[in-house]
Amino acid sequence: MSRFTSRLLNWYRQNGRTLPWRGHRDSYAVWVSEIMLQQTRVETVIPYFEKWIKRFPTVKALAQSSEQDVLNLWEGLGYYSRARNLHQAAKIVIEQYNGELPHDLDALRELPGIGRYTVGAIASMAFGMDEPTLDGNIRRVLARVFDVSEPADSRAGEKILWELAAKHLPKGEAGNYNQALMDLGATTCLPKNPHCLICPVMCLCKAHELGIQEKRPVMKPKKKTPHYIHAAAVIEKNGRVLLAKRPSKGLLGGMWEFPNARVNGDPAKELAKTIQTATRLKVRRKEALEIVEHAYSHFSVATHPFRCELVSMPENQNLKWVRVGELEDYPMGRIDRQIARQLN
DNA sequence: AACACGTGGGA
DNA sequence: TTCCCAAGTGT
Known part of the structure; x- marks a missing residue:
């Protein structure tokens, strides 16, 4: 067993986290x-x-x-x-x-x-097999300790890291080894301000020796998620509200939501027209609710719920009238759930 | 290979 | 506010 692995496992015995799924036989x-x-x-x-x-x-x-x-x-x-x-x-x-x-x-x-x-x-x-694995934590720990300068999310970088993970894996203790690497990455070898002074493998860490901890792993630049504003309609009829089920694939696949559509200019101005186009409902704006804007940090949407009067019923099978008290039974993304909760 | 896919928390 | 992150997978 390499010095690296030995120190890692020893640290894990004392510092490994206790988590609900650990120790499960299942x-x-x-x-x-x-x-x-x-x-x-x-x-x-x-x-x-x-x-x-x-x-x-x-x-x-x-x-x-x-x-x-x-x-x-x-x-x-x-x-x-x-x-x-x-x-x-x-x-x-x-x-x-x-x-x-x-x-x-x-x-x-x-x-x-x-x-x-x-x-x-x-x-x-779960099976006690001698298999390595590589996640974000393990990738970071290995890239630092062994100073991997190849981009960690490139084909070449991944190959190097998987090989490092396998090379240091102790026979018969792969489970502990993998979890030790993940715990070290999650608690000590942090992305920013890593706690090198209490790290069990500091003396072996090339990145620490060179003072380039935060420059490892090298990652390719990532694209930022665009931000869109959507208008959502809360359409009521006989104590129920209209819900739409999203397609099973893609964004929020299979989840329910309030009929909505993207808007470009002034939301208040475009609301009725946009909703009408999106839902193919003939709706008439009745009473504006307080405008709520929810911004995601990754995929971003904002919503502007409003009450409106239904004029004609669509035949879309993905639409359903639901009692306000039963909205909890319908899985929704966080924005729509937030709107649903406001309805009481 | 590059992108889409959620959310909540911290700097 | 804005940005980045945190135990990846599917296409």
């Missing part, structure tokens, strides 16, 4: 946690994980649930294709693998939502 729990943790903070995931395991305790329970129920539990977590993929994969595991996640790496990789990282995580943590 590979399903590991699987669920890994999917939820993709691009998502641990603190955000914990309550969702607890709820999820209570509501869907087994692969079978998940497979037999409706997509509506699944998306409802995922609401607020973001990246909703993860929920749809997890649901779909559960059905495959029931039908093709007798309800047990396959130990075969290729079979695992073919399940929707399970990529190279998740295969390594599940194989090592």
Whole structure:
């Protein structure tokens, strides 16, 4: 075992985090946690994980649930294709693998939502296999300790990093090794202001020696997400409001929302016309609500809800009248949920 | 290879 | 306010 690995594992025994999915015998729990943790903070995931395991305790329970129920539990977590993929994969595991996640790496990789990282995580943590993995934390730790100057998100950089991860992997302890790397990255080897003075591998770290910690890993410049303003209509009739279901693919796939459309100029001026065009409803503006603007930091939308009077009924199958008190049953993105809550 | 895909928190 | 990030995957 390399000095690097030895120090890392020793640190992990004392400093590893206690998390709800660790120590679970069940590979399903590991699987669920890994999917939820993709691009998502641990603190955000914990309550969702607890709820999820209570509501869907087994692969079978998940497979037999409706997509509506699944998306409802995922609401607020973001990246909703993860929920749809997890649901779909559960059905495959029931039908093709007798309800047990396959130990075969290729079979695992073919399940929707399970990529190279998740295969390594599940194989090592749930099955005790000697498999490396590479996530944002591990990438950062390795790029610093071994001074990888190649862009970490390039083909060449990834190859180098996967090889480093594999090279230092201790036989029989891959699960602890992978989790140790992730914990070190999450608690000590931080993207900004890393805590080098308390790092167990400081004395081995090339980036620290050169004083270039924050210059590793090298990343390709990323494009920023555009910001659009949408107008949303709260259309009431007989104590119900009109909801629209988004297409199952793409942004907020499968989620419900208030009929809305993008606006360009002055929202107040374009509202009725825009909504009318978007929903093919004949609507008449009746009473303006307080204008609310929600700005996302990544994908961005702003909404301007208003009440309006329905003139004619559309035949769109994705539209549904829902009692205000039952809006909670319909999975929505955060903006629409915020509007829904304002309706009381 | 480059992009789309959510959200909440911190600087 | 604006920007960047945080346990990736699918196309």
